[in-house]
Structure formats: structure tokens, C-alpha cells
Amino acid sequence: MLEVNSDQSIGQLLRSTLDEHSLSMRKLSELTDIDTSTISRIINDKRKATLDHLEKFSSVLAIPLAKLLEADGYSVIPEKKSSSEYDATIEQLVNTSDLLSTKLSLAQVESQLADYEDYAKTTEGKQRILYEFTEKLKAAGGIGPFADQMKKLFTRFKTQKGNTRELAIIGSALLYFIVPVDVIPDYLFAVGYLDDAVAVQIASNVLVKKS
Template structure:
């Protein structure tokens, strides 16, 4: 993660959480015993949060500490079990109200699944995935899942229906057609996380 990006990422995360809970920085200050000015500087990317700050944010806002560690740019294990990754994606989805957006993501995934079965769609995945990965410039459970799906698609490991599902998720990740605003977290974009969750759930059922 580029220098300074982690502060911006943590700030965006805190803004989303405070907005979703209708909580002011002053209220967060009262609950965490962190000075309001300090919270403001952290949110605006002017100060790096220390571990104590992150622990208090996690306790107060009811979000796993791991989320704040990654958003703040602290080193995290890049390899996690699928179950841990799934839990992480579920948690991200719960950060904001996304019921309507999930339906939009499902519709777009269906279109991308069809496109992935064409020669042009398949070529787009194989040629553009690595470039998209570099532009994201982050690591985490979502990125690891995307790499895993790409390897399965590239090596054609799966039935035609499974490869179509995987191709749809990969194209959703590659193509800049977000269904909801880009709230950037340490692992990527929220709707991309939803797209992966929907795809992996569908694959688990097969």
C-alpha cells in the first residue's frame, strides 16, 4: 500500500462507520476517550492511528480489530483460510446497507457471466486481470480470492457453468462498472467483495 494511502483508507472506513451509526466524532471521542481533534486528524489522514486507537475504535464500533489494522496499513498475514476470508467479506458487506445494491450486482454478474463465455470476454479476463490487480495495489482476503478464481479460470478448472460464474466475477472486478459508490477498504471495493461472495456462494452450492 502506498505511503499515505493507509491513512486515507482508515479515514474512509471511519467516515462510513460513523455515518451508518449516525454518530458524531464528538460522540466517538466520548466513547473511546480519544480526543476529538485526534480523531479528526486520523479521519482526515493527517495522523497515523496507533494500536491503542484502533483497539478502541474496534470496541466502540463493533467491528473486528483486523479490519482497522488492515485499513491503517499495519502488516497482516496475506494467506488466510477460505472460511476466514468469507467471514471478512461478510463483515464488509454488513458495514453499510447494501440490499438494493446486491440485486444490482447480481444483475450485472449475470450479464458478465454470459460475456465471459465469449472469446472476447475470455480474452479480456486473461489479458487485463494482472493489470487490474496492480492498479488496486493492495493485499487481503478479497485479493487472494480473486487470484484463486483467476487461476481456476486460466487453467479451466471447473465445469462450463462454474467457469462462467468465475468469469463473471473476474469481469466485474476488471470492468469499471460499480453498482455502488467506491468505499475503498484495505481489500478493495465493497461491491467487488459482494460479487465475489455471491459467486463463491453459488459455486459452493454446485
């Protein structure tokens, strides 16, 4: 289960922020293009906000997106989490339709991974992985369970440890991380690299099933 890391619920946080800015739910609806009834249900803790909702609230109300995620009950992935906690969090996110709806579609991630499997088999794809991975990882922070998983996959790909199908699956996850075409932009680790983490989880699950 995802941890709730905020003392305030999403409804309490939004309500207090609206009060501070003297904004009504109707006005927030106009500014965010989210139906007033939906905002009311979120504020009254009768439904969970989607990532799309949270991004709009963040933009309009100047609330850090990470704070909104925590208030809505999602565990923002810290760099020092253990690998087991990290894997459990990503697994939960993979199965959390509220967060994955709209902005992050598993079907989109899986479709992109399938395309990258073929690309990973080409000379160009292999060279891109070998020459661009280190710099992209450095740009992503280079530490933490997510980085550790990526490094292990890269080492396995670089040393060609696996059969053709396994290496194509590993290559697809690495290319998803490297190529700057994401379901979610890489502007914030906790959210921007969420689809990359999900892609790694999907690829890892396939590898486990095949072993």
C-alpha cells in the same frame, strides 16, 4: 460478529467533531442533506449509520471514512487478515443490511454478475479477463486474502478447470473486478473494493452449492 475497532463510538466521534467545529446537528443536517432526527439517533447511538451517511459525514467533517466505519462497528479489512477471518467478515457484510443499504445493494451486484456470466462466455470477455486481470490486481494492491481469492479464481479460469457453467460464474466475478463499473468506486480498498469482495463471495457461494 464484526469487531468494533475504535475506542470511540460513532456518536462520540461525531459529537466531539461537531464540538471542535462549533457545528450543530441542524447545521450538519443542512450540509449533508441527512434529516436532523436521523443524525440525532446516530449521535445518541440509537441507530446504525448507513455507508451513505458515513460518506457524507466524512466529506463534510473531514474524518477518514475508515475511521467512521470502525467507530460505527464495522471491521475495516486489513491486508494481513487470514483467509478465514476475511471470509467471515465478508459473509457478515453480505448479511448486514445497514451497510449494504443505499450504496451497496446485493440485488445490483447479483444483477451485474448475471450479465457478466454471459459476457464471460464470449471471446471478447475471455480475452479481457486474460489480458486485464493482472494489471487490475496490481492496481488494487495485489496482496491480502481478497487478492489471494482473485488469483485462485483467475488461475482456475485460465486453466479452464471446471464445466461451462462454473467457468461462467468464475468469469463473472473476475469481470466484475476488472470492469470499472462498480456499485462503489474503487478509491479505497476497505470500501471501494467491498462490492467486488461481495461479488466474489456470491460467486463462491454459488460454486460451493453446485459442487
